[in-house]
Amino acid sequence: MTLQALVFRGQPAVRLALPGGDSCTVALHGAHVLSWTTADGVERLYLSPDARFDGQSPIRGGIPVCWPQFNMRGPLPKHGFARTLPWTAEPQADDRRDTVVLALRDGAATRALWPHAFRARLAVTLAARSLRVALAIDNMGGEPWSFAAALHSYLRVDEATEVRLEGLQGANRWDAVRDDRHVEMAPALAFGSEFDSVYAAPARPLRLVQPSGTLEISQSASCTETVVWNPGPLLAAKLDDLPDDGWRHMLCVEAARIDEPVLLAPGAQWQGWQQLRVA
Numbered sequence: 001m002t003l004q005a006l007v008f009r010g011q012p013a014v015r016l017a018l019p020g021g022d023s024c025t026v027a028l029h030g031a032h033v034l035s036w037t038t039a040d041g042v043e044r045l046y047l048s049p050d051a052r053f054d055g056q057s058p059i060r061g062g063i064p065v066c067w068p069q070f071n072m073r074g075p076l077p078k079h080g081f082a083r084t085l086p087w088t089a090e091p092q093a094d095d096r097r098d099t100v101v102l103a104l105r106d107g108a109a110t111r112a113l114w115p116h117a118f119r120a121r122l123a124v125t126l127a128a129r130s131l132r133v134a135l136a137i138d139n140m141g142g143e144p145w146s147f148a149a150a151l152h153s154y155l156r157v158d159e160a161t162e163v164r165l166e167g168l169q170g171a172n173r174w175d176a177v178r179d180d181r182h183v184e185m186a187p188a189l190a191f192g193s194e195f196d197s198v199y200a201a202p203a204r205p206l207r208l209v210q211p212s213g214t215l216e217i218s219q220s221a222s223c224t225e226t227v228v229w230n231p232g233p234l235l236a237a238k239l240d241d242l243p244d245d246g247w248r249h250m251l252c253v254e255a256a257r258i259d260e261p262v263l264l265a266p267g268a269q270w271q272g273w274q275q276l277r278v279a
Protein backbone atom coordinates (compact mmCIF):
# COMPACT_ATOMS: atom_id res chain seq x y z
CA MET A 1 0.00 0.00 0.00
CA THR A 2 1.52 3.31 -0.99
CA LEU A 3 0.32 6.85 -0.49
CA GLN A 4 1.94 9.38 -2.74
CA ALA A 5 1.54 13.15 -3.10
CA LEU A 6 1.31 14.35 -6.69
CA VAL A 7 0.15 17.18 -8.90
CA PHE A 8 -2.89 16.38 -11.05
CA ARG A 9 -3.67 18.89 -13.81
CA GLY A 10 -1.90 21.55 -11.77
CA GLN A 11 -3.66 20.75 -8.49
CA PRO A 12 -2.28 19.00 -5.39
CA ALA A 13 -3.59 15.46 -4.94
CA VAL A 14 -2.80 12.18 -3.21
CA ARG A 15 -2.74 8.75 -4.77
CA LEU A 16 -3.37 5.51 -2.91
CA ALA A 17 -2.25 2.27 -4.58
CA LEU A 18 -2.68 -1.37 -3.55
CA PRO A 19 0.06 -3.91 -4.28
CA GLY A 20 -2.44 -5.74 -6.52
CA GLY A 21 -2.79 -2.71 -8.80
CA ASP A 22 -6.01 -0.98 -7.68
CA SER A 23 -5.52 2.75 -7.14
CA CYS A 24 -7.36 5.99 -6.53
CA THR A 25 -6.44 9.67 -6.72
CA VAL A 26 -7.98 12.38 -4.54
CA ALA A 27 -7.56 16.14 -5.07
CA LEU A 28 -7.14 18.28 -1.97
CA HIS A 29 -9.49 20.79 -3.65
CA GLY A 30 -12.89 19.60 -2.41
CA ALA A 31 -11.49 16.24 -1.16
CA HIS A 32 -12.55 15.27 -4.64
CA VAL A 33 -11.92 11.68 -5.77
CA LEU A 34 -10.65 12.11 -9.34
CA SER A 35 -9.91 8.54 -10.35
CA TRP A 36 -10.50 4.96 -9.26
CA THR A 37 -8.79 2.30 -11.31
CA THR A 38 -9.13 -1.41 -10.66
CA ALA A 39 -6.21 -3.83 -11.08
CA ASP A 40 -7.37 -4.69 -14.62
CA GLY A 41 -6.54 -1.11 -15.62
CA VAL A 42 -10.19 -0.04 -16.03
CA GLU A 43 -11.06 3.50 -14.87
CA ARG A 44 -14.32 3.30 -12.94
CA LEU A 45 -15.11 7.02 -12.52
CA TYR A 46 -15.86 9.60 -15.18
CA LEU A 47 -13.79 12.78 -15.10
CA SER A 48 -14.67 15.37 -17.72
CA PRO A 49 -11.73 16.24 -19.99
CA ASP A 50 -13.09 19.81 -19.87
CA ALA A 51 -13.27 19.95 -16.05
CA ARG A 52 -11.87 23.15 -14.54
CA PHE A 53 -8.76 22.64 -12.44
CA ASP A 54 -8.32 26.21 -11.20
CA GLY A 55 -8.46 25.53 -7.47
CA GLN A 56 -11.72 27.55 -7.27
CA SER A 57 -14.40 25.92 -9.41
CA PRO A 58 -16.20 22.67 -8.73
CA ILE A 59 -14.61 19.81 -10.67
CA ARG A 60 -16.90 18.12 -13.22
CA GLY A 61 -16.67 14.37 -12.66
CA GLY A 62 -15.10 12.06 -10.08
CA ILE A 63 -16.79 12.25 -6.67
CA PRO A 64 -17.73 15.78 -5.59
CA VAL A 65 -18.59 16.15 -1.89
CA CYS A 66 -21.78 18.22 -1.69
CA TRP A 67 -22.05 19.73 1.78
CA PRO A 68 -23.63 21.41 3.78
CA GLN A 69 -26.33 22.07 1.16
CA PHE A 70 -27.75 19.95 -1.65
CA ASN A 71 -28.29 21.61 -5.03
CA MET A 72 -30.02 25.02 -4.76
CA ARG A 73 -32.06 24.04 -1.69
CA GLY A 74 -30.78 26.82 0.54
CA PRO A 75 -28.91 30.12 0.55
CA LEU A 76 -25.41 28.69 -0.02
CA PRO A 77 -23.64 28.23 -3.38
CA LYS A 78 -25.05 25.27 -5.34
CA HIS A 79 -24.18 21.96 -3.60
CA GLY A 80 -22.55 23.87 -0.71
CA PHE A 81 -18.94 24.99 -0.26
CA ALA A 82 -17.08 21.77 0.62
CA ARG A 83 -16.38 20.98 -3.04
CA THR A 84 -14.73 24.34 -3.71
CA LEU A 85 -12.38 24.65 -0.72
CA PRO A 86 -8.92 23.19 -0.08
CA TRP A 87 -8.93 20.25 2.33
CA THR A 88 -5.82 18.87 4.03
CA ALA A 89 -4.59 15.28 3.89
CA GLU A 90 -4.19 13.73 7.33
CA PRO A 91 -1.20 11.50 8.14
CA GLN A 92 -2.00 7.90 7.29
CA ALA A 93 -2.77 5.78 10.36
CA ASP A 94 -0.50 2.72 10.66
CA ASP A 95 -3.50 0.43 11.09
CA ARG A 96 -5.42 1.96 8.15
CA ARG A 97 -2.92 1.83 5.29
CA ASP A 98 -5.82 1.20 2.88
CA THR A 99 -7.37 4.62 3.65
CA VAL A 100 -6.62 8.24 2.90
CA VAL A 101 -8.34 10.84 5.09
CA LEU A 102 -8.85 14.49 4.21
CA ALA A 103 -10.18 17.13 6.56
CA LEU A 104 -11.82 20.54 6.37
CA ARG A 105 -12.32 22.84 9.35
CA ASP A 106 -14.39 26.00 9.52
CA GLY A 107 -12.41 29.15 8.80
CA ALA A 108 -12.88 32.66 7.46
CA ALA A 109 -14.06 31.37 4.05
CA THR A 110 -16.75 29.11 5.51
CA ARG A 111 -17.85 31.50 8.27
CA ALA A 112 -18.42 34.21 5.69
CA LEU A 113 -21.11 31.91 4.24
CA TRP A 114 -22.19 29.77 7.17
CA PRO A 115 -21.60 30.74 10.83
CA HIS A 116 -20.93 27.28 12.30
CA ALA A 117 -17.90 25.51 13.81
CA PHE A 118 -17.39 22.10 12.21
CA ARG A 119 -14.91 19.46 11.24
CA ALA A 120 -15.53 17.45 8.07
CA ARG A 121 -13.49 14.34 7.29
CA LEU A 122 -13.61 12.29 4.14
CA ALA A 123 -12.12 8.79 4.37
CA VAL A 124 -11.47 7.07 1.05
CA THR A 125 -10.83 3.35 1.48
CA LEU A 126 -9.53 1.15 -1.31
CA ALA A 127 -9.79 -2.63 -1.50
CA ALA A 128 -9.50 -5.02 -4.42
CA ARG A 129 -12.32 -4.07 -6.84
CA SER A 130 -13.97 -1.72 -4.35
CA LEU A 131 -13.94 1.88 -3.20
CA ARG A 132 -15.63 3.29 -0.12
CA VAL A 133 -16.05 6.99 0.52
CA ALA A 134 -17.16 7.99 4.03
CA LEU A 135 -18.01 11.51 5.15
CA ALA A 136 -17.94 12.32 8.88
CA ILE A 137 -19.20 15.65 10.18
CA ASP A 138 -18.54 16.89 13.72
CA ASN A 139 -20.25 19.81 15.39
CA MET A 140 -17.37 21.63 17.11
CA GLY A 141 -19.49 24.56 18.27
CA GLY A 142 -21.92 25.28 21.08
CA GLU A 143 -25.17 25.40 19.06
CA PRO A 144 -27.00 22.74 17.08
CA TRP A 145 -27.12 23.18 13.30
CA SER A 146 -28.39 21.23 10.34
CA PHE A 147 -27.09 20.25 6.94
CA ALA A 148 -27.69 18.20 3.79
CA ALA A 149 -25.06 16.17 1.97
CA ALA A 150 -24.36 14.09 -1.12
CA LEU A 151 -21.48 11.96 -2.35
CA HIS A 152 -22.03 12.84 -6.00
CA SER A 153 -20.28 9.97 -7.79
CA TYR A 154 -19.86 10.17 -11.56
CA LEU A 155 -19.66 6.51 -12.57
CA ARG A 156 -17.93 5.90 -15.90
CA VAL A 157 -20.05 3.97 -18.38
CA ASP A 158 -19.17 2.78 -21.87
CA GLU A 159 -22.43 4.07 -23.37
CA ALA A 160 -25.19 5.56 -21.23
CA THR A 161 -27.97 4.37 -23.57
CA GLU A 162 -26.86 0.76 -23.00
CA VAL A 163 -26.70 0.75 -19.20
CA ARG A 164 -29.44 -0.26 -16.79
CA LEU A 165 -29.67 0.76 -13.15
CA GLU A 166 -31.46 -1.91 -11.12
CA GLY A 167 -32.81 -1.78 -7.58
CA LEU A 168 -35.06 1.30 -7.45
CA GLN A 169 -38.37 -0.34 -8.34
CA GLY A 170 -40.91 0.46 -5.61
CA ALA A 171 -38.97 3.47 -4.29
CA ASN A 172 -40.60 6.88 -3.85
CA ARG A 173 -39.28 9.18 -6.58
CA TRP A 174 -39.19 12.92 -7.14
CA ASP A 175 -38.58 13.47 -10.82
CA ALA A 176 -36.92 16.90 -10.84
CA VAL A 177 -37.16 17.25 -14.64
CA ARG A 178 -40.97 16.95 -14.60
CA ASP A 179 -41.45 18.03 -10.96
CA ASP A 180 -43.49 14.91 -10.41
CA ARG A 181 -43.68 12.54 -7.42
CA HIS A 182 -44.51 8.88 -7.91
CA VAL A 183 -43.45 5.36 -7.01
CA GLU A 184 -40.84 4.03 -9.41
CA MET A 185 -42.39 1.27 -11.51
CA ALA A 186 -39.44 0.33 -13.69
CA PRO A 187 -37.40 -2.73 -12.68
CA ALA A 188 -34.42 -1.05 -14.33
CA LEU A 189 -33.78 2.59 -15.25
CA ALA A 190 -32.61 3.44 -18.77
CA PHE A 191 -30.98 6.67 -19.99
CA GLY A 192 -30.83 8.80 -23.13
CA SER A 193 -32.38 12.16 -22.22
CA GLU A 194 -32.05 14.38 -19.14
CA PHE A 195 -32.61 12.30 -16.01
CA ASP A 196 -32.60 13.97 -12.59
CA SER A 197 -34.43 12.22 -9.76
CA VAL A 198 -34.25 11.94 -6.00
CA TYR A 199 -35.26 8.51 -4.70
CA ALA A 200 -35.94 7.29 -1.18
CA ALA A 201 -32.91 5.03 -0.80
CA PRO A 202 -33.71 1.32 -0.88
CA ALA A 203 -32.09 -0.88 1.79
CA ARG A 204 -30.45 -3.15 -0.76
CA PRO A 205 -27.55 -2.23 -3.08
CA LEU A 206 -28.21 -0.95 -6.59
CA ARG A 207 -26.68 -2.64 -9.63
CA LEU A 208 -25.36 -0.68 -12.57
CA VAL A 209 -25.41 -3.23 -15.37
CA GLN A 210 -23.64 -2.72 -18.66
CA PRO A 211 -22.34 -5.12 -21.31
CA SER A 212 -18.79 -4.88 -19.91
CA GLY A 213 -19.82 -5.75 -16.33
CA THR A 214 -21.76 -4.80 -13.22
CA LEU A 215 -21.05 -2.33 -10.44
CA GLU A 216 -22.76 -2.76 -7.08
CA ILE A 217 -23.56 0.50 -5.28
CA SER A 218 -24.42 0.63 -1.58
CA GLN A 219 -24.81 3.42 0.93
CA SER A 220 -25.23 3.94 4.67
CA ALA A 221 -28.73 4.05 6.14
CA SER A 222 -27.88 7.61 7.28
CA CYS A 223 -27.97 8.61 3.60
CA THR A 224 -31.72 8.43 3.18
CA GLU A 225 -31.86 9.36 -0.53
CA THR A 226 -30.23 8.22 -3.73
CA VAL A 227 -29.95 10.78 -6.53
CA VAL A 228 -29.67 9.62 -10.14
CA TRP A 229 -28.50 12.21 -12.65
CA ASN A 230 -27.53 12.19 -16.30
CA PRO A 231 -27.74 15.48 -18.21
CA GLY A 232 -28.56 13.89 -21.55
CA PRO A 233 -27.57 15.59 -24.84
CA LEU A 234 -29.47 18.89 -24.48
CA LEU A 235 -28.22 19.84 -21.01
CA ALA A 236 -24.72 18.48 -21.74
CA ALA A 237 -24.47 20.91 -24.66
CA LYS A 238 -25.08 23.78 -22.22
CA LEU A 239 -22.46 22.67 -19.64
CA ASP A 240 -19.20 24.22 -20.74
CA ASP A 241 -17.09 21.93 -18.56
CA LEU A 242 -18.54 18.78 -20.15
CA PRO A 243 -17.99 17.72 -23.79
CA ASP A 244 -21.19 17.50 -25.83
CA ASP A 245 -21.00 13.69 -25.79
CA GLY A 246 -19.81 13.55 -22.13
CA TRP A 247 -23.28 12.46 -20.98
CA ARG A 248 -22.78 9.17 -22.85
CA HIS A 249 -19.87 8.19 -20.62
CA MET A 250 -21.21 9.01 -17.15
CA LEU A 251 -24.02 8.27 -14.77
CA CYS A 252 -24.24 9.97 -11.39
CA VAL A 253 -25.55 7.76 -8.59
CA GLU A 254 -25.33 9.74 -5.38
CA ALA A 255 -25.62 8.72 -1.74
CA ALA A 256 -27.44 11.68 -0.28
CA ARG A 257 -29.17 13.14 2.73
CA ILE A 258 -31.63 15.73 1.47
CA ASP A 259 -35.30 15.71 2.45
CA GLU A 260 -34.79 15.57 6.21
CA PRO A 261 -31.60 17.51 6.99
CA VAL A 262 -29.33 16.18 9.73
CA LEU A 263 -29.69 18.16 12.96
CA LEU A 264 -26.34 17.87 14.75
CA ALA A 265 -26.02 18.67 18.45
CA PRO A 266 -22.85 20.28 19.87
CA GLY A 267 -20.14 17.62 20.12
CA ALA A 268 -22.10 15.12 18.01
CA GLN A 269 -20.93 13.40 14.85
CA TRP A 270 -22.76 12.20 11.73
CA GLN A 271 -21.38 9.72 9.23
CA GLY A 272 -22.53 8.72 5.78
CA TRP A 273 -20.89 6.56 3.14
CA GLN A 274 -21.15 5.10 -0.33
CA GLN A 275 -19.42 1.93 -1.46
CA LEU A 276 -18.76 0.91 -5.06
CA ARG A 277 -17.85 -2.70 -5.82
CA VAL A 278 -17.14 -4.36 -9.12
CA ALA A 279 -19.35 -7.48 -9.08
Ligand SMILES: O=P(O)(O)OC[C@H]1O[C@@H](O)[C@H](O)[C@@H](O)[C@@H]1O
Residues within 6 Å of the ligand: 058, 071, 078, 079, 152, 176, 196, 197, 227, 229, 254
Ligand atom coordinates in the same frame (compact mmCIF):
# COMPACT_ATOMS: atom_id res chain seq x y z
O1 LIG B 1 -23.52 21.20 -12.22
P1 LIG B 1 -23.52 20.84 -10.76
O2 LIG B 1 -23.62 22.03 -9.87
O3 LIG B 1 -22.29 20.00 -10.40
O4 LIG B 1 -24.78 19.95 -10.48
C1 LIG B 1 -25.00 18.81 -11.23
C2 LIG B 1 -26.32 18.11 -10.87
O5 LIG B 1 -26.21 17.51 -9.61
C3 LIG B 1 -27.29 16.64 -9.29
O6 LIG B 1 -27.07 16.12 -8.02
C4 LIG B 1 -28.57 17.38 -9.28
O7 LIG B 1 -29.65 16.51 -9.04
C5 LIG B 1 -28.76 18.11 -10.60
O8 LIG B 1 -29.95 18.91 -10.55
C6 LIG B 1 -27.55 18.99 -10.90
O9 LIG B 1 -27.70 19.63 -12.16
